Amino acid sequence: MPFFKNDPLANDEYEVIGEAFWQTLEIPGEEQILKIYGYKYSKMHALVFHSICTVLCGVPYIALLYYPKYNRFKYVKCSLKSAEKICVTDSDGLFYLAQIDEMDLNLSNHRENKLRYFIYQHNRYIWLSDQGAFVNVLALNEKLTICMLMENLTGLNKRQQNELLKLYGGNSVEVKVMSYWTIFINEVFNPFYLFQVFSIVLWSLDEYYQYATCVFILSTASCVTALCQTKQMSIKIHKMAGGTSAFTVTVLRPTRSGREECVVNASRLVPGDVLVIPSDGCVMPCDAVILTGSCIVNESMLTGESVPVMKGPPCLSSEVYSTEVHKRHTLYAGTHVIQTRFYGNNQVLAKVVRTGFYTAKGELIKSILYPKEVNFQFYDDAVRFVTFMFSIAALGMAYSVWLYVLRGSSVSTIMLRTLDIITIVVPPALPAAMTAGVVYSQRRLRKNKIFCVSPPRIVICGKLQVMCFDKTGTLTEDGLDFYSVIPSNEGEKFGKQVVNVTGLPATSPLLQALASCHSLTSIQGELKGDPLDLKMFEFTRWVLEEPGPENTRYDNLTPSIVKPVSPTESTQNLDNYDPYTMEIPYEIGLLRRFHFSSSQQSMGVIARVLGQPQMVYFVKGAPEKISGMCAPETLPENFSTVLNEYTSNGFRVIGLAHKKLDRKMKWVDAQRIKRDTLECDMVFLGFLVMQNSLKTETTQIIRELHMANMRLVMVTGDNIMTAMSVARGCFMVQPQQKIVLITAVPQANDAQPPLTMEVVGESGPPKLPMDSYVIALEGKTWQAIRTYYPDLMPTVLKKGMVFGRFGPDQKTQLITALQDEELTVGMCGDGANDCGALKAAHVGISLSEADASVAAPFTSQEQNITCVKLLVLEGRCALSTSFAIFKYMALYSLIQFFSILILYKHHSTLGNNQFLYIDLVLTTLLALSLGRACPGPRLTAALPPVSLVSPVSLAQLLLQVLLVLMVQISAIYVLHGQPWFKSIEGGPNIENIMCWDNTVIFITTSFQYLIMACVYANGWPFRDRFYANYSMVLSLVTQTSFVILLLMCPWSWLAHFMDIKMLDPTDPDQKTFRTYLMLIPFIHLILAFTIEMTLSNSEKFSKLSKLIRRRCRDKEDASVEGACPLWAPPAHVC
Known part of the structure; x- marks a missing residue:
């Protein structure tokens, strides 16, 4: 087959493993x-x-x-x-x-x-x-090479396409919109709703019709709301996925005489098809590698990168093709091809490599449909706690059975009272209440233009320990300001820096390199491309002209030219030259571009000056990379000194070089020549120095994140010296900290490289205490440490702060390695070269203009790191709120559980209206109000608790439960000690609702629900002050006033409706008792706050936890120092 060298379903490299199970x-x-x-x-x-x-x-x-x-x-x-x-x-x-x-x-x-x-x-x-x-x-x-892709330009015949269509499936990422019936079935058979159905049936059998009706209405409303939301989300994903069956594409088919164009439905595309890209652009229906010509592509839909990207065919090589590695040659599904460029009668062709859900667009849709599971200790603890609550319910059920059997109650009464315990201990509203904090946080984030496709990760933002940042476009501005060029005097020292490059002669190779070595293109008369290229070209004062469709048919014309806008030395001898009326004839044609890639760290262009007999190859890129391409005798003596001088001051330095090519080389040869052949024995031209300023918000946000006790890391593809300077400039590296630069020294024959360690700005080997230094290293050193010195990895991961010259894969490796140390890791980048790292991180934040990015679960439309602070604030708020709501709901269940058991013992229970008031009006409103708490105004070093089963949390909860029980028992004890109180007599199946036991327990527990809401409403500093939550304050004031009214002087109709007994205001004993009932909640409030505040700020608990953390830290430091004790170089470090 044309697309495969061999049978695609036969692979002799694998050993047959037999009939495995x-x-x-x-x-x-x-x-x-x-x-x-x-x-x-x-x-x-x-x-x-x-x-x-x-x-x-x-x-x-x-x-x-x-x-x-x-x-x-x-x-x-x-x-x-x-x-x-x-x-x-x-x-x-x-x-x-x-x-x-x-x-x-x-x-x-x-x-x-x-x-x-x-x-x-x-x-x-x-x-x-x-x-x-x-x-x-x-x-x-997976082993398809570039040569194999480029060798066939005729495409597949119809039979081959049909068979491959069976193999790969249709080219569609269509997501069906779920019907209302399907959504309804999924919702109704949710365990949450099934439990509610069970509860409604149980309450109806027990004649709790009012409460059952209200719960039914609320459950129905909740189900309908969830159904509509799910439907809307399904429609949104369907629209995002789009479809390929609605449009057609042109492909090539082989014929006896060559090839022919054929129009097919886009859904029938398969790997191996050769697409003809329209000259006026299109939306790509699949992933395809460019074979001929070039394209200008807008990829904002996938990566959020708003700058159009120019893409062209890859160089012929035996390198295995990868959509990630060769992204500058790959057109991704869903991206918009704005324009195409081609030579003569040639077409812009691309070969399909991935279709359907295997495309970049398909991966985005799959990441939404099947989000990565988030393992969070809080959720695990919550499940364990609910299981524990079921065991408590079992004990309560056993007690109820024993109690009612002793009374000789009927089986139906025993079953109803026993099963009722389950609905009390495990409240049906628990799941909804638990998500309230996250829902409100997501709404606030959306208002701040931060979009989230995985809401559970908001809570994880609250426990972030390490935050990694890309540099360019994240910490610093996207654009670069031109500073100067430093020309090279071959073999001698650098010349004087040149600030105004227009003063250079047009024939200067340095100026020619600045004017031609870029990937800029003109879109509707406006230059588009990389910000660095734009600034560089702008300061040359040259112009870029690209031929239109009417003159691309002539093969002797180059596709693009650059030329100066003023007369030059080379035009002075032209006959009849008038500089004011004639167009300047000095031009440089751009014959072929080698686009920038992270792995190559450079880009190049083959050009020819009009009238010159030979072509020239210009290249620009990382100075370290460029120096390796140049002949040693062309490098200035002070190359490293000048480079370090500028990079250490935060400048971005680009190396420039050129090479004159063989006079016999023709246009066809230039299109086929391999890049490796060109990039050797070049002549070094000099440095381009660009100034990359910090974004306005960067320094302040970095300071605040430091105050939040968060470890910050910079991981960038830029020069390590520039990265260290930026880290210093934004105070990521503190003034008192030293930077230890670890460098792997390259060896011949790829032998094990020794490592050197030096304190930046000082001489001699580093001998520093553990807390006074951070580590910086480059990608090649990282690779050497991972390969040859794994014992140093703990040191690097613990103290590493600046990582320069890191490729996309190495960024992902760093994130994964930090996670392996059981750290919660975040990553913030622009979504272009950071996709892998953003996906791998627990919290990935893409700075993008899109609502959702293929790169990360969080997308910020504000192009600065303020979003990190907002996410941490909201995460800590959501985490603290979730803890508070869970504790409140747990205590609400236990308060009602104890009250019901006490009333069962005294031949009573709560009335329907009382249940209705407690479960729907009182606790539900309070729980939802708790969830509306806003985050605190600033970040602090303190962290919210992350475990429900920590010693402090368990101690607080246990003491609160005991206090609740003691208060209820005390209230009943005081009631039974009153001279006017008379016990009620109940039969085997008779329960008295309107009695003093019921009234006292109802009033007391109503106060307890309010007290616990007050206790857990205090979440400072993770949540705003209690009084700032207006809905909470309003709910507490209203509910407290209502309960006091019920206790002091309820109207007769209200007392009858609430099934409570009215105290006689003329009876002095009952007036004294009423005072006691007011005093008991007041004492409970003081004790409850004392328990929370005392244990939270307990020195003994703090000392214990600090002792444990210190011992763990000492062990880690000992292991780190054991790997590199006091930075005394071990045997493999020089």
């Missing part, structure tokens, strides 16, 4: 391993399974919606080769049962006629007999 798979683009198991349908197992479901009234069928792993009970294990179903489990423990499908497939040289495959999360896995395993369909092209 299971295997592992890797999800493309994610560090997640799947385990898959083979299963076959068993009639006997299925019969037993359905019989059990029938006996249990179909309950297991509902359970299967949330526990699908039990579906496998209908099947038996078998080999993967003969499996009918595939059981997929991921590293998060999630389970999926996939159907294996078969279809006929007749590829050339293919030895099998059947294709067996299954689909998991829109990824297709096919069975390869040669390997005896399933592989992702992407693996078929």
Whole structure:
């Protein structure tokens, strides 16, 4: 086949593993391993399974919606080769049962006629007999080289396309909009709603019709709201995904005489098809590598990068193609091709490499449909606590059964009272209340133009420990200001710096390099491109002209030219030259561009001066990279000195070089020559010095993050000296801290490189205490440490702050390594070269103009790091609020639990209206008001608690529970000690509601709900002051006034409605008792606040936790110093 060198389904490098029962798979683009198991349908197992479901009234069928792993009970294990179903489990423990499908497939040289495959999360896995395993369909092209891609320009014939369409599936990222019925079924069979249905049925049987009706109405409203929100989200994702079936594309088909154009539906594109890109641009339906010509592309939809990017074909090489590595040659699905450039009658062609959900756009949609599981200790603790609450409910149920059996109550009464305990201890409103804080935080973030596609990560922002930043465009401005150029005197020292480059002669190779070595293009008469290129070209005062469609047909014309705007020395001898009427003939044609890549750290252009007999190759890039391309004799003596002088002062320095090419080289040769052939024995021209100023907000935000006790890290592709200067300038590195620069010294034959360590700005080896220094290193040193010196990794990860010359993969490696140290890591970047790192981080923030980016779960439209501060503030607020609401809901349940058991003992219970008031009016409003708390105004060094089972949290909760119980018992004890009190007599199935026991417990517990809300409303400094939460203050004032009214002087109709007894205002004993009932909540309030504040600020607890942390830190420091004790160089460090 044209697209494959060999049979795509045959791979002799893999050893046949036999008829295995299971295997592992890797999800493309994610560090997640799947385990898959083979299963076959068993009639006997299925019969037993359905019989059990029938006996249990179909309950297991509902359970299967949330526990699908039990579906496998209908099947038996078998080999993967003969499996009918595939059981997929991921590293998060999630389970999926996939159907294996078969279809006929007749590829050339293919030895099998059947294709067996299954689909998991829109990824297709096919069975390869040669390997005896399933592989992702992407693996078929994982060793495809650039040469293999570029060698066939005729495309696929119709038969090949049809067969590959079976193999890869259609080119569509269409997401179906879920119907209301599907959403309704999913919502109704949610455990939360099922529990509410159970509660409503139970309350109806117990004649709690009012409360059951209210809960039913509220549940219905909640369900409808969730249904509408889910529908809207489904529509939004559907629109974002779009569709490919609505438009057609032009592809090439091979014929006997060559090739022909053919129009096909975009949904039928397959890898190997050759696309014809329209001259007026288009929206890409797939990922494709450019074969001929060039394109100007707007990729803001995916990366958020608003600057159009110029892309062209890759150089011929045996390098394995990668959509990430070769992104400057790849057109991504969903991006907009604005313009195309081509030569003569040639077309702009691109070969399809990925389709459907395997494209960059498809990956974005999959990241939204299947977000990465967030493992957070708080949620795990909450689940454990709810389980613990069920055990408490079991004890309460046992007590209720014992109590009612002793009374001789009927079975129905015993069951109703016993089951009622479950709805009290585990309140149905708990899940909704728990998410309130996150929902309000997300709304506030949206107002600040920060968009989130994974709301649970907002809470994780509250426990961030390490925050990594890209430099350019994140900490510093996108644009660079031209400072000067420093010309080189070949082999001698640098010449004087030149501030005004227009003073240089047009024939100067340095000026020619500045004017031609860029990726700029003209879009609707305006220059577009990299900000550095724009500034550089602007200061040359030259102009860029690109030929239009009418003159690209002539092969002797170059696609783009640059020329000065004033007369030059080279034009002085031209006959009849009039500088005021003639167009200046001095021009440089740009024949071929080699676009910048992070791995190459440079870009180049093949150019020719009009009238000159030979072409010239200009290159610019990282000075270290450029110096390696140049002949040693052309490098100035003070190369390193001058470079360090400028970079250490924060300037961005670019190296420039050129090389005259062979006079015999023609245009065709220039299009085919490899870059490696050009980039050797070049002549060094000098330095371009650019000034990259910090953004206005950077320094202040960095200071505030330091105050928040957060470790800050800079990871950039820029020069390490520039990065260290910027880190100093924005106070990321504190004034009292020294920077230790670790450098790997290159060795011949790729031998193990020794390491050198020096304190920047000082001489001699570093001998510093642990707290007074930070580490800086480059990407090559990072690679050397990972490969040869793994014992130094703990030191680097603990003290590393500035990482320069880091490629995209190395940025991801750093984030992952920090996470392996059990740190919560964030990353903030522009989403261009940082996609991998932003995805890998716990909290990835992309500075982008889009609402959602393929790069990160958070997207900020404000192009500065203020968003980091806002996210940390909101994260700490959401975390603190979630803790407060959970504790409040737990105590609300236990308050009602104790009150019900006390009333059961005294032949009473709460009335319907009392339940209605407590559960819907009182606690629900208070819980929602708690969630509306805004974040504190500033960041502090203190961190919110992250564990519900920490010693302090458990002690606080336990003491509050004991206090609640003591207060209720005290209130009943005081009541029973009154001379006017008479106990009630109840029968086996009779409960008295309007009695003194009920009234006292109802009034006392109503105050307790208010008291606990007051206690947990105080969340300073993570939440704003208590009085700033107006809804909370209003709720407390209103509810407290109402409860006091019920106690002091309720109207008769109100007392009757609330099922309470009225105190006689003329009876002095009852007046004294009323005073006691007011005094008890007041004492409870003081004691409750004392418990919270005392334990939170307890010196003993603080000393204990500090002692534990200190010991852990001492152990870590000891291990770090053991790796490099006092920075005395070990044997492998010189």
